[in-house]
Amino acid sequence: MGKKHLKKESYRYNFFRFFFYILHNFFFYRKVIVNGKENIPKKDGIIFAGNHQNSLMDPLSIIFNSGRQTVFLSRADIFKGKTVKKILNFLKILPIYRKKMDHGNTISKNQKIFDLSVEILEKKQAIGIFPEGTHYGERRLHILKKGMSRIAFQAAVKHNWRTKLKIIPFGIFYDNYFQWKRNIIINYGEGIEIKNYKNEFQKNEKTAINKLNDDLKNSIKKLILDIENYDYYDFYEKTIKIYKDEYLKNKKLKINAENRFKASRIIIKKLDFLFEKNNKEFLFLKEKVDFYFENLKKIKLKNFLFKKNINFLKLFLQTFLLIFMLPFYFFGVINNYLPYKIPLIFNKKIKDKQFHTSIMVATGIFLFPLFYIFQFLFLFLLFEIYYWILFLYLFSLPFMGIFSYYYFVNFKNLILKWRYFFYSKKKNSIFMDLKEKHNSIFEIIKK
16 A cells, blocks of 8 residues: 555545444543534644654544544654554554664654655545653653654645645543553644744744744643653652542532542642642642551551542442353353453563553554454354354454453442441551541642
8 A cells, every 4th residue: 555545535444433432432441531622624634733642542533533534643663564654554553763762864764754755644544643752651741852843844834834734733642551441531722823833934944843842741741741850750649640530529510420530630730839839748748648558558558549439338339240240251251351351461571551452552553353253153153052042142242351351440449338337347557557648638738
C-alpha cells in the first residue's frame, strides 16, 4: 500500500474504524467521555496536537472519537517488520525519527515526513501529532518539541498564508492507565489559527515557532491534569485520590468520571496555592498523607473503604450474591482465560509499562474473536447441539468475560470490606489512627 490513501477519505478505513470503535469504546473502556467536539472543523485541513500519556491508546482515542480520518505521526522505532509497517500504514500512522533511536540521517527522513504532512493538509485532511515527542505515564505536560509548529508554518508559507489551517489542541485523561474497563476523557480545545502568526513569522521565524508552541502549551494545560510541582508529584496524586470524592460530596455534585477530573484540577490548584503561600502547612499535610498511605499498606486496606458505609448486613448479602453467581464466573473464566492471559505474558517482556495497554488491545482484538470462533466450531463438530444454543453460547462469550472481570474485582473488594469491618469492630489501633488522619487531611485541604 502506497501513500495515496493518506491524502483522501478511505471507505475501507471507515469500515474497520467503526468495528474497532465498538471494541475500543464499549468493550475495552467502561466509558469514553468526549468534550469540545464542536471545535473540530469537518472539512478543512487541521492538526490535532495534545498530551501523550499511553502509547498507541492515545492516537486510537483520537482516531475513534474525532470524526476525522487522522494521519498520526509516531515514533519510528515501532515500525519494525513488514507486517507491522503494513498495519500502521493502513491505520494512517507515519514514522518520526529521533537521533537517539535512529542513527541514519534523521533530519532528511523527517523532512520527507513533514513534506508529506503538508501535502495531506493541502487535501484538507487531518494529521495528529504528540508534540511532547514521546509518551509519559504522568499527569503533567512536558516540554513541547518544535516539529508540529514547523509543519504548520511550512503549510502556511506554501499557500502564501491563504489558509484556514487550525491546530486543534486536545487533552487525554485516563483514570487508570493499565486496567481494563476504566474511564477515559478526551477534551478538545478551541482551534489555533496559523494565519494569526503571519506577522510574527515574517519578522522572526524562531520567535513565531516559540510563540505558537507557548500558545499550544497553554491551551493543552487547560484540558488535562497538569502537576507542575514535580518534586511533590506523588504527594499530589495521593491527595487527589483521598480528597476528590469528598470535594464533590461537599459541593453536592454527582460522583462520576467527569466531575472527578474537574475536582482533581481544583485540588491541584489548592495544593499549588498552599505550596506558595504556606509552605509549612503544605509540608505538614504531606507528612499526614504519607503516613496515611504507609499505614494503609501495613494493614492491607484501600483508601476507597473509608468513604463507604460498611455494615454486616450489606457484607452478608454481597457475600451470598457472589457465592450464588460463582458458576457464571467460572463459565466466563474458562471461555475467556487464554485470550486474556496471553497478552499479559507478552507484557512481562516489555519494560516500558505504557506499552502494556496497547499490547493488550492490539492482541485482544484478534485473539478473542479467534478463540470464540474456535470454541464455537469445536462444539459444533464434536457435539450434537441445537444451532440456536450454539449461537447463544457464541453471543454470550464476550459478555460473560466482562461479567467475570467485574466479579473478580468485586470479590477482591469484598475481602477488603470484611477486613475493614473486623478492624472497625476490634478498634485496631492503626486503623483508628488512620481514620483520624483521613478526617484531618480533609480539614486541612478545606481551608
